[in-house]
Amino acid sequence: MGNIVIDGKSLNLENFIQVTRGKQKVEISEDAKKKINKARDLVEKIVAEEKVTYGINTGFGKFSDVVISKEDTEKLQRNLIMSHSCGVGKVFDEDVARGIMLLRINALSTGYSGIRLSTMETLMAMLNEGVHPIIPEQGSLGASGDLAPLAHMVLTMIGEGEAIYKGERLESAQAMKKAGIEIISLTSKEGLALINGTQVMTSVxxxxxxxxxxxxxxxxxxxxxxxxxxxxxxxxxxxxxxxxxxxxxxxxxxxxxxxxxxxxxxxxxxxxxxxxxxxxxxxxxxxxxxxxxxxxxxxxxxxxxxxxxxxxxxxxxxxxxxxxxxxxxxxxxxxxxxxxxxxxxxxxxxxxxxxxxxxxxxxxxxxxxxxxxxxxxxxxxxxxxxxxxxxxxxxxxxxxxxxxxxxxxxxxxxxxxxxxxxxxxxxxxxxxxxxxxxxxxxxxxxxxxxxxxxxxxxxxxxxxxxxxxxxxxxxxxxxxxxxxxxxxxxxxxxxxxxxxxxxxxxxxx
Incomplete structure (x- = not known):
């Protein structure tokens, strides 16, 4: 059975389940890749021109009026993930965690988020290779999206937190290494692009x-x-x-x-x-x-x-x-x-x-x-x-x-x-x-x-x-x-x- 193609517009309930429970692998369509890259080019232009834009070079929520320098944009994105990882309680089941990753990949494939394609490919590799972040169930208000649980998903991408790999609960950096996936550093807009959405509630x-x-x-x-x-x-x-x-x-x-x-x-x-x-x-x-x-x-x-x-x-x-x-x-x-x-x-x-x-x-x-x-x-x-x-x-x-x-x-x-x-x-x-x-x-x-x-x-x-x-x-x-x-x-x-x-x-x- 071939990979399910993710294009940001054609995912349905049946092939969602094929991926989350059937472990079918996914790939991003060529058309979606073009949209992702074009949106990213615009983000980098904004950063280079230091044009004040929410989420790219400002703080978040009530801090939206705080302007962040070009030099601090990477620190801003990492701090966002670390500070927002406030989930508590039981851990979501494997199928739900897989669904969260799949839905976030599909949402980002619409080309409206400004994330780098390489960052998305890291998340896709985690899904395909079975690296499942430990995501606590409680802590989301459901707006601005599922911030806290999605931040736990991203922790694994940057080598923090924990993940399950081949049935073993490990430090994320170790799980990623065993799966042969490089951990990443987030840059402008990316942390926000990864956690600002409804993918946790939608997966459950x-x-x-x-x-x-x-x-x-x-x-x-x-x-x-x-x-x-x-x-x-x-x-x-x-x-x-x-x-x-x-x-x-x-x-x-x-x-x-x-x-x-x-x-x-x-x-x-x-x-x-x-x-x-x-x-x-x-x-x-x-x-x-x-x-x-x-x-x-x-x-x-x-x-x-x-x-x-x-x-x-x-x-x-x-x-x-x-x-x-x-x-x-x-x-x-x-x-x-x-x-x-x-x-x-x-x-x-x-x-x-x-x-x-x-x-x-x-x-x-x-x-x-x-x-x-x-x-x-x-x-x-x-x-x-x-x-x-x-x-x-x-x-x-x-x-x-x-x-x-x-x-x-x-x-x-x-x-x-x-x-x-x-x-x-x-x-x-x-x-x-x-x-x-x-x-x-x-x-x-x-x-x-x-x-x-x-x-x-x-x-x-x-x-x-x-x-x-x-x-x-x-x-x-x-x-x-x-x-x-x-x-x-x-x-x-x-x-x-x-x-x-x-x-x-x-x-x-």
Whole structure:
């Protein structure tokens, strides 16, 4: 497979993941190189003429009115990186760190930043050779971009800080030496060009979005298994119902459910056992569909941001203008990732309600209490529902919008900030909770099918059920339940169930 070409305008979510998780290598397009070099020529002209220009020969933030001499521009850029490396807390995962580097390379490839091509090539070599800077998760306000975490990325480029290379945490200078990459000295505008942008929040959010889209597909499979376990009514998924409303995500979900359940001998028609199901079954298309529409909107916004020039100031070569603006402000991503939190939380909310119907003997249409024989001496899946309830409750706290908050910084020069990185991190935390809740529903549904008596599942749900049962036995007496939950969660992370079901029924929408 060839390298992915970075040109500042065509990166999408799928090839983003190919690089960050698939370790595919990248190269900068020839057209982008020309743009980068032309912008750099203009920066050097400004430096030579000592024309006062923000970020090139001035201080930063509230210090923007402090003019820096030509002789001190290199010191200015190094000091910027050292002083801004204020990140704290846990370290971002490898895929997120790779995403941060990739997105910064792509943003710089738009040709509006004035960085040297050689500096960009150093960052690209780090990505291609697997030198992953240690980047703490906390410390960004999301405007002026992700200053603190991006500064930690740049530390490795100048031989400071730490990095992971081939699974080993090392001093950056040592990691770079082992990878055969020269450390660099930053010159005018370069430090600012590397740290003034939204790439941290976008990397975290893009990975979360990619996983959320896959989770939404799995949610349709888990709902189908529960539907069969409860002898659910499929009439509610009739395409005519959903086309009458016209919401695409809803129409797609209903189609998915019917495809997954095709041929099932466990489902019923309205009037067979009851006239209608509770909302957690009947309204699955409406709820799942709304989340899918949410994810579609966010994907559009994320892919725009992936290919955006988000630093400050921006270099306009044709007009020989350097304009100080606010493209670093993370509000477009902050609002999108707050929306992502809501969309994901609802998948878990309705999943937990379906799970409750499986374990509650008053709602489960004849299944034994808590899905276990010899109840009393065995608690079965009783506390699985507790755990699911705890996770969905936690999600409600995490789903509180980060973007409605702002704390002024830089002596009130930067008096409105986005908190977009907090929004993306909380979205990621919600995703992890959603994955666990759906794993719990799948376990309960498979157990309920066994207890009900498997008379024949649908074309798609059979695949999901079989994968679970190949790895996890039916619960006949109490055992340590988190082991089973963890196994299903691993299948979800690996996309095992979704991929195998799609082989049988075609793409899950």
């Amino acid at each position: 959010g893009a990975h979360t979005l990619y996983d959320a889209i896959n989770i939404s597909k799995l949610s349709d499979i888990s709902a189908s298994l529960t539907n069969e376990a409860l002898n659910g009514i499929v009439d509610a998924y009739d395409s005519r119902v959903h086309e009458a409303r016209g919401q695409k995500g809803q129409i797609d979900t209903a189609k998915n459910l019917l495809n997954i359940l095709d041929g099932s001998k466990m489902t019923t028609r309205q009037g067979d056992l009851r006239v209608q199901d509770a909302y957690a079954l009947r309204c699955t298309p409406q709820v799942h569909g709304a989340s899918k529409d949410c994810f579609k909107y966010i994907k559009e916004k994320v892919e725009i941001e992936m290919n955006a020039a988000t630093d400050n100031p921006l270099i306009f070569v044709k007009e020989e203008d350097v304009i100080s603006g606010g493209n670093f402000h993370g509000q477009p991503m902050a609002v999108a990732f707050d929306f992502l939190k809501i969309g994901m939380s609802e998948l878990a909310n309705i999943s937990e309600r379906r799970l409750e119907r499986l374990v509650n003997p008053a709602l489960s249409e004849g299944l034994p209490a808590f899905l276990v024989e010899e109840g009393g001496i065995n608690s079965g899946f009783m506390i699985v529902q507790y755990a699911a309830a705890a996770l969905v409750s936690e999600n409600k706290t995490l789903a509180h919008p980060a973007s409605v908050d702002s704390i002024p910084s830089s002596a009130n020069q930067e008096d409105h900030v986005s908190m977009g990185t907090i929004a993306s991190r909380h979205a990621r935390d919600i995703l992890r909770n959603v994955r666990k809740v759906i794993a719990m529903e799948i376990l309960c549904a498979c157990q309920a099918i066994d207890l009900r008596g498997n008379k024949g599942l649908g074309k798609g749900s059979t695949i999901g059920y079989d994968i679970v049962r190949e790895n996890i036995d039916m619960v006949k007496k109490d055992r340590i339940m988190h082991v089973d939950i963890d196994k299903v969660e691993e299948m979800i992370e690996a996309e095992t169930i979704v991929k195998e079901v799609e082989k049988e029924i075609g793409e899950i929408l």
